Amino acid sequence: MAAHKTQTLASLSQWSIQRIGSIFEAPSDDDALKAIEATFAPEVKATMDGIDIKLEDIKDQTLSLRRSSKKGLRVTWKSLVEAPSDPSNREGWVGGSYVIEGVTKFSPEYPHGVEFLRRKIVTAKISSGDDRWEDSRRIVGIIIVATDVQADRLPRVAL
Secondary structure, three states, rough: OOOOOOOOOOOOOHHHHHHHHHHHOOOHHHHHHHHHHEEEEEEEEEEEEEEEEEEEHHHHHHHHHHHHOOOOOOOEEEEEEEEEEOOOOEEEEEEEEEEEEEEEEEEOOOOOOEEEEEEEEEEEEEEEEOOOOOOOOOEEEEEEEEEEEHHHHOOOOOO
């Protein structure tokens, strides 16, 4: 019987950078929703700032960020580490921090909006389906800690 080979995929870090960017930097809301569905498992176990959230919450929060932005969103990773569970990079963990630039918030004080940066720290479990030849990886579990900082008031600290 012939041994079944498994295709080695891009690293979990490379996959994460590409997928998170494809969500927030998508050219349209429809493309962002497709990117979310390609990145997260339908039954993802997720928490944000200690509160359990569902995939629909992730979609709603993403669309809200995108729609408030005056000039589009941009993701910049500050740090990222990975711990693959197998040599083909089909499963494992990633942890890191990134900033989403271009978030606009409105208030009575700023009726035309003020730019904020959303800072996120994430730890994610990535898993894959049984297909050894296609990249079926999805985030099956994620913990997110996020805060918004006014862009012109960002403290100059190392992350």
